[in-house]
Amino acid sequence: MLNTEIDIYIIGAGISGLIAAYELERAGFSPIILESDKAVGGRVRSDYQDGFIFDRGFQVLLTAYPEAQRYLDYHALNLKKFDPGAIILRPGNLFTIHDPLRNPLKIVSMAFSSVGTFMDKIRMFKLTQSLKSKTEDEIFNEPNKTTLQFLRDYGFSEKIIENFFMPFFRGIFLENELETSSRMFNFVFKMFSMGHAAVPENGMQAISDQLKSKLAKTSIRLNAAVEKIDGNVIELSSGERINAGKIIIAVRPDKFLSQMEGQFKPSRKVINLYFSLEKSFFASPMIGLVTDKQFLVNNLVFMTDVSKSYAKSDRALLSVSITKPIQADDKLIEMVKIELEALTHIKSEHFKLEKIYEIEDALPQVEDMKSSISATQTKIYDHVFLSGDYLLNGSINAAMTAGRKSAEAVILSIQPNMN
Ligand SMILES: Cc1cc2nc3c(=O)[nH]c(=O)nc-3n(C[C@H](O)[C@H](O)[C@H](O)COP(=O)(O)OP(=O)(O)OC[C@H]3O[C@@H](n4cnc5c(N)ncnc54)[C@H](O)[C@@H]3O)c2cc1C
Known part of the structure; x- marks a missing residue:
């Protein structure tokens, strides 16, 4: 007994x-x-304050996570899914790449040509297919190399590395050089290709x-x-x-x-700023990526596009993540507002700062x-x-x-x- x-x-x-x-x-x-x-x-964790939901740092649940499927009741969480793909933001120019991790061959060539080459599309497809047939254990038993090295060895062009993989995975690994193990890259890539990124309706x-x-x-x-x-x-x-x-x-x-x-x-750090605006400037619930390395802002998401509950009022709630090693102070807030104006042509005074998190121990370095x-x-x-x-x-x-x-x-x- x-x-x-x-x-x-x-x-x-x-x-x-x-x-x-x-x-x-x-x-x-x-x-x-x-x-x-x-x-x-x-x-x-999330904070429920002033009619908003502020997740403590932008984060998502990948619905394909095997353990999450085992332990969580997705239905009760009323998961709100992101549209697959990303919105690429360059100063004054914003465009969408639909579903590069799941249906790379279906991406419209015109949109893709500004972020990658035709061969990149083929390689994305090949990678997606090969990862689908591998188990999680097989992926994590593969040789350890950095994600950046893996992408280069796989034959991806510098263009797609700079314009897509860098900003997308910086926001996930919370580091700037993609030095995180390719095992994690392949695991996350597989999870994205098999499911959705989502947040519960209520944070x-x-x-x-x-x-x-x-x-x-x-x-x-x-x-x-x-x-x-x-x-x-x-x-x-x-x-x-x-x-x-x-x-x-x-x-x-x-x-x-x-x-x-x-x-x-030491753990990876991230700064997360929340702004409210009159309305979203994205057309869909998607992750926005800033490709220009000079910018502090790495990725941004209108949480209210994903789940309306993130704001009780009719304001739109924008979450902005910064992975560069920098202090969260008034100067940073001003610089971020200037960057947002440059990216969107919306005057900086329209971005009202609601909350800021500086998370020192966000992710372990394993x-x-x-x-x-x-x-x-x-x-x-x-x-x-x-x-x-x-x-x-x-x-x-x-x-x-x-x-x-x-x-x-x-x-x-x-x-x-x-x-
Ligand atoms: C900003 C951010 C973004 C992320 N994005 C994602 C994502 O998109 N997808 C994803 O899958 N994961 C993401 N993660 C990672 C994920 O949140 C963590 O891997 C996971 O929550 C870790 O859980 P844990 O129980 O191991 O550790 P923790 O959550 O750190 O739990 C440790 C607990 O111990 C408590 N504690 C600490 N010291 C003491 C003490 N002395 N005595 C008693 N209690 C103590 C802490 O308060 C805490 O509650 C993200 C994390 C952050 C911060």
């Missing part, structure tokens, strides 16, 4: 911590989550809230910041000491465990990106287990996998003969 009375503590109520709790509940346990913040969700927070609502036997202690772990004892910043049977650390562990210090590279990890690899001591996207790759999908694997490892450690 499995001893389900054991006290299992999970540190962190991000996606990975919530999934770990869910899996432990399914096995009969009643875990306790210690979360430093005042709400669950970690990096998948990304709805994902975290849905996962929380699936927990019936888990206690969640909010505002409970863990300071350190000493053997089986968890010490909170309040001074409270807790004796734990098992501990899952669902956040980067270096701050609690001195032996892990220095093992992680050297050896993986799709999964064995349950035993998550175990660092008999009673301490790791979870979180930093173990695999920076995505909601990876956070879910890590959560499940850490829960499996805990269960195995309690009853080692269990399958």
Whole structure:
């Protein structure tokens, strides 16, 4: 019989911590989550303020994520999909490329010719087809090279790299040189070609809230910041000491465990500004890409084109992302407004700043990106287990996998003969 009375503590109520709790509940346990913040969700949070929904950093759910399909009820989230493709913005000139990742051969040649060559279209098609036949594990077992190197080796022209891949994937990897592993590029490319980018009708927070609502036997202690772990004892910043049977650390562990210090590279950062305007200047719910490298703005999206709920008023809510290493200050806001005016010819005073986020720890930098990890690899001591996207790759999908694997490892450690 499995001893389900054991006290299992999970540190962190991000996606990975919530999934770990869910899996432990399914096995009969009643875990306790210690979360430093005042709400669950970690990096998948939204603020509901002044009649707007502000996701904490622009982010999307890719509906093809296998783990998201397993754990989320898409219907209840009322997912609002982006149109596939992108709007390319150059000063005073805006045009759409429809569906380059799913139907590259169908893209109208005229529109495509300003971003890539005929052979690029053929190569896109070839890549899409080959990725469709590969499993996630096969993709993540391929040799590790940078995305930029992969694109060049695959034969893509510099034109399409500069005009499409660079701005599109900068906005996803949150770095400027496409030095992220090609494994992640291929995985994301496959996900885009098999599904949609989407947000829940009521913001990304709805994902975290849905996962929380699936927990019936888990206690969640909010505002409970863990300071350190000493053997089986968890010490909170309040001074409270807790004796734990098992501990899952669902956040980067270096701050609690001195032996892990220095093992992680700094995370990727992003700045996200929200502006409201009288109306959207995009004709469809699409991601806009700024191709000119001189610009600070990398990508922009009218969230209200994707889901009307993002603004209660009839204002349009524009989300602008900046991946360049720069500080978020008044000068930046002015520069962004000037850039928006240059790109759209809409006077800068029409862009009303509503909110700004400077997210220091947006994505982990993982050297050896993986799709999964064995349950035993998550175990660092008999009673301490790791979870979180930093173990695999920076995505909601990876956070879910890590959560499940850490829960499996805990269960195995309690009853080692269990399958
Ligand atoms: C701006 C941005 C854009 C992104 N875009 C995408 C995207 O488009 N698609 C995608 O799939 N993924 C995206 N991601 C990544 C995705 O959000 C993460 O991979 C995922 O949410 C990580 O979940 P996690 O549970 O591993 O970590 P976290 O969400 O970081 O959870 C860790 C939790 O631990 C808590 N915590 C921290 N310290 C303590 C402590 N001392 N004591 C107790 N609790 C503590 C934190 O408050 C947090 O709740 C994006 C992330 C950001 C920030």
